[in-house]
Amino acid sequence: xxxxxxxxxxxxxxVEGHGKVSIHLDDHNNVQEARLHIVEFxxxxxxxxxxxxxxxxxxxxxxxxxxxxxxxxxxxxxMDVIVGAKKLTPTADKIRRLMNYGQIMQSHVLHxxxxxxxxxxxxxxxxxxxxxxxxxxxxMPDLAVQGIMMRKYGQEIIRATSGKKIHGTGSVPGxxxxxxxxxxxxxxxxxxxxxxxxxxxxxxxxxxxxxEHIDMVREFAAFNSSHLSLVREDxxxxxxxxxxxxxxxxxxxxxxxxxxxxxxxxxxxxxRSWSYNKFPFIKSRGHIDGWYRVGPLSRMNTIGFIDTPEAxxxxxxxxxxxxxxxxxxxxxxxxxxxxxxxHCVEKIEELLTDPDLQGNDLLVKGDRAEEGIGVVEAPRGxxxxxxxxxxxxxxTYCNLIVSSTSNNEAMNRAITKVAHDHISGKPKITEAxxxxxxxxxxxxxxxxSCATHALGQMPLxxxxxxxxxxxxxxxxxxx
Amino acid sequence: xxxFMEEAAIESMAEKVGDIMRNAFVFNIDGVGVKGKDGQxxxxxxxxxxxxxxxxxxxxxxxxxxxxxxxxVKVNGxxxxxxxxxxxxxxxVENETLEIFNWRRDLIRMLFHEGNHLCPICEAxxxxxxxxxxxxxxxxxxxxxxxxxxxxxxxxxHPDIMLDTNRCIRCGRCIRASKDIDGKNVFGYVGRGxxxxxxxxxxxxxxxxxxxxxxxxxxxxxxxGCIIRKGxxxxxxxxxxEFDRAPIGSTIEKAVLKRGKK
Ligand code: SF4
Ligand code: SF4
Ligand code: FES
Numbered sequence: 001x002x003x004x005x006x007x008x009x010x011x012x013x014x015v016e017g018h019g020k021v022s023i024h025l026d027d028h029n030n031v032q033e034a035r036l037h038i039v040e041f042x043x044x045x046x047x048x049x050x051x052x053x054x055x056x057x058x059x060x061x062x063x064x065x066x067x068x069x070x071x072x073x074x075x076x077x078x079m080d081v082i083v084g085a086k087k088l089t090p091t092a093d094k095i096r097r098l099m100n101y102g103q104i105m106q107s108h109v110l111h112x113x114x115x116x117x118x119x120x121x122x123x124x125x126x127x128x129x130x131x132x133x134x135x136x137x138x139x140m141p142d143l144a145v146q147g148i149m150m151r152k153y154g155q156e157i158i159r160a161t162s163g164k165k166i167h168g169t170g171s172v173p174g175x176x177x178x179x180x181x182x183x184x185x186x187x188x189x190x191x192x193x194x195x196x197x198x199x200x201x202x203x204x205x206x207x208x209x210x211x212e213h214i215d216m217v218r219e220f221a222a223f224n225s226s227h228l229s230l231v232r233e234d235x236x237x238x239x240x241x242x243x244x245x246x247x248x249x250x251x252x253x254x255x256x257x258x259x260x261x262x263x264x265x266x267x268x269x270x271x272r273s274w275s276y277n278k279f280p281f282i283k284s285r286g287h288i289d290g291w292y293r294v295g296p297l298s299r300m301n302t303i304g305f306i307d308t309p310e311a312x313x314x315x316x317x318x319x320x321x322x323x324x325x326x327x328x329x330x331x332x333x334x335x336x337x338x339x340x341x342x343h344c345v346e347k348i349e350e351l352l353t354d355p356d357l358q359g360n361d362l363l364v365k366g367d368r369a370e371e372g373i374g375v376v377e378a379p380r381g382x383x384x385x386x387x388x389x390x391x392x393x394x395x396t397y398c399n400l401i402v403s404s405t406s407n408n409e410a411m412n413r414a415i416t417k418v419a420h421d422h423i424s425g426k427p428k429i430t431e432a433x434x435x436x437x438x439x440x441x442x443x444x445x446x447x448x449s450c451a452t453h454a455l456g457q458m459p460l461x462x463x464x465x466x467x468x469x470x471x472x473x474x475x476x477x478x479x
Numbered sequence: 480x481x482x483f484m485e486e487a488a489i490e491s492m493a494e495k496v497g498d499i500m501r502n503a504f505v506f507n508i509d510g511v512g513v514k515g516k517d518g519q520x521x522x523x524x525x526x527x528x529x530x531x532x533x534x535x536x537x538x539x540x541x542x543x544x545x546x547x548x549x550x551x552v553k554v555n556g557x558x559x560x561x562x563x564x565x566x567x568x569x570x571x572v573e574n575e576t577l578e579i580f581n582w583r584r585d586l587i588r589m590l591f592h593e594g595n596h597l598c599p600i601c602e603a604x605x606x607x608x609x610x611x612x613x614x615x616x617x618x619x620x621x622x623x624x625x626x627x628x629x630x631x632x633x634x635x636x637h638p639d640i641m642l643d644t645n646r647c648i649r650c651g652r653c654i655r656a657s658k659d660i661d662g663k664n665v666f667g668y669v670g671r672g673x674x675x676x677x678x679x680x681x682x683x684x685x686x687x688x689x690x691x692x693x694x695x696x697x698x699x700x701x702x703x704g705c706i707i708r709k710g711x712x713x714x715x716x717x718x719x720x721e722f723d724r725a726p727i728g729s730t731i732e733k734a735v736l737k738r739g740k741k
Contacts, residue, residue: 050633051633052633052635052641052707054711054712054713055600055712055713058602059600061599163717167599167600168717169716172714177715177716178716363714392635392636393635394633
């Protein structure tokens with residue numbers, strides 16, 4: 001009988017957080033199976049039980065240093081329900097939206113310019129010595145600077161709306177604690193044209209890369225799947241609020257305009273023996289076929305249109321590639337991400353010229369509830385927060401489905417496909433081959449620390465084992 | 480104002496001035512002459528002179544208790560708590576020496592290590608005197624001591640008020656306020672030694688006659704995030720909280736700067 005070897009990749013560098021990829025090989029170096037493992041710290045849920053509910057939007061930001069704002073907003077939306085705030089004031093709603101656009105912009109920009117551009121610009125198998133952000137700084141300093149400046153712009157928006165770049169306190173149950181001052185508004189408006197120019201440039205880069213490498217992109221870690229996201233009532237892209245829509249691989253609606261407070265009727269989570277991470281699936285399709293993808297690519301697939309002109313143009317081109325059918329290519333996440341950056345910039349501009357942002361009516365309250373669910377579109381996809389709060393105001397139940405958890409099955413399929421295509425049967429396993437696996441994981445921009453609800457961050461690891469479980473090789477690069 | 484009232488006012492003022500003159504004396508804090516009068520503590524006199532002596536268990540309006548020792552100064556070479564030590568003619572007080580600075584830093588550090596203080600998620604952040612004192616004394620990260628990580632209860636039973644003893648520094652301010660000002664005795668210590676913490680006289684807060692209007696519950700009473708008013712956390716934006724605007728102690732220092740300029 002042929003023996004199996006296992007390769008594990010550790011850590012998958014340039015992925016936020018830490019985890020491990022294991023690749024099982026037989027004697028002929030044929031890939032039997034590839035898996036993404038994520039180390040689990042269930043510290044978070046334990047910590048939050050018993051805490052007063054108004055602390056939650058602040059506490060949950062400890063989950064993730066990269067998208068704390070998405071957690072803040074999802075938790076605040078859940079706590080809006082707890083305090084009976086049915087509809088926020090226009091100022092509160094728009095301040096939160098502004099915060100969210102700033103957040104998605106800065107997260108996408110960091111991922112594209114600093115974590116992914118080395119693969120795209122130098123090639124997946126380029127010398128790892130130059131295939132990194134320092135290579136970009138050396139070879140393409142302008143691009144590196146744009147990345148830094150755009151990220152900073154997004155972060156400054158977060159600071160202005162939330163008080164701090166990370167771990168701010170802007171969203172409170174029932175609204176926000178501050179508006180946007182005229183000075184803050186004006187300083188953002190001054191730079192908005194520059195941001196738009198750079199966003200268009202980054203979009204062109206991602207698009208051209210995809211089109212120039214279309215044969216590879218069509219194949220690389222590509223597989224059919226369902227897609228899920230929030231959409232606005234009219235089907236437009238809405239990154240802060242909306243109803244759930246899921247489509248199958250052919251683009252047919254599985255469910256649409258589902259109130260996210262009822263998400264438990266539509267989505268379940270499966271536990272698998274080899275992973276601490278849960279595998280969510282769409283109930284009606286069962287746990288085998290019900291898995292789905294979330295995030296920028298999925299959003300481009302589920303939505304009908306984008307309500308800002310430049311991003312809508314970009315969406316049309318994007319959809320043109322697959323003739324309006326869902327796009328299933330993992331590497332198309334990059335293009336989708338840059339469409340969203342442009343959309344965020346356009347939305348930020350729209351909001352900055354809205355006088356509601358200087359309003360003083362910040363909070364609403366109503367009848368107290370015991371259960372609250374909040375959902376937003378985070379940079380990496382749909383983010384679910386679900387809490388119960390007792391009559392003494394303490395949290396008694398907390399369940400989060402983070403975007404990277406929703407993409408768990410997809411990421412496992414992506415690395416399996418890449419391992420088959422690029423490692424199977426090769427006599428020697430090279431760094432470049434392993435980097436292909438990482439590129440596949442990285443396309444999803446998984447935030448592994450928050451997928452495991454760790455307080456803080458942890459490292460991702462590739463290791464190879466044989467059938468007897470002995471370690472053959474171990475690759476690890478620190479972030 | 481009638482002539483009679485004017486005269487009475489002038490007379491009483493003259494009496495006060497006389498009092499002050501009779502009992503006034505001078506002593507030194509770090510070599511600077513400071514006026515004191517009978518009945519004043521070193522801290523009172525320093526405050527009036529615009530010299531800030533760090534403190535935690537002492538607060539305006541409550542009897543000093545002298546328990547936290549953060550206000551430790553040296554009086555003629557011997558350590559004493561400035562909040563309880565009477566000021567006296569001619570004494571030499573050391574306040575801002577390196578030795579005393581380090582004592583204070585250690586005391587503050589130990590308070591962080593002894594309780595459960597996660598400032599980024601604490602609603603007292605920005606108005607908390609312990610945190611502000613750490614900043615003033617240049618403590619930006621934990622050091623030296625192990626975290627004790629005690630398991631401490633939260634009392635959330637009361638509809639308006641919550642007690643998170645994870646953050647209690649046993650300053651006794653709530654106890655004194657409740658006893659001496661509210662006349663209620665809602666709070667008291669429970670446990671001994673390092674397990675001593677604040678507790679309530681009753682099964683829980685809901686079983687006491689505590690009220691939001693009590694001085695014990697006033698924001699300025701509990702220096703940390705232990706006594707909390709429910710549902711109001713994080714309503715003050717970052718940047719507008721008390722110690723975002725000015726470091727702890729600066730109101731005392733500034734008040735005199737202003738007077739000095741006149
Ligand atoms: S009570 Fe003060 S020191 Fe303790 S966690 Fe809160 S802010 Fe920090
Ligand atoms: S509850 Fe607050 S005021 Fe009372 S002893 Fe503890 S820290 Fe001091
Ligand atoms: S302030 Fe003097 S001992 Fe606490």
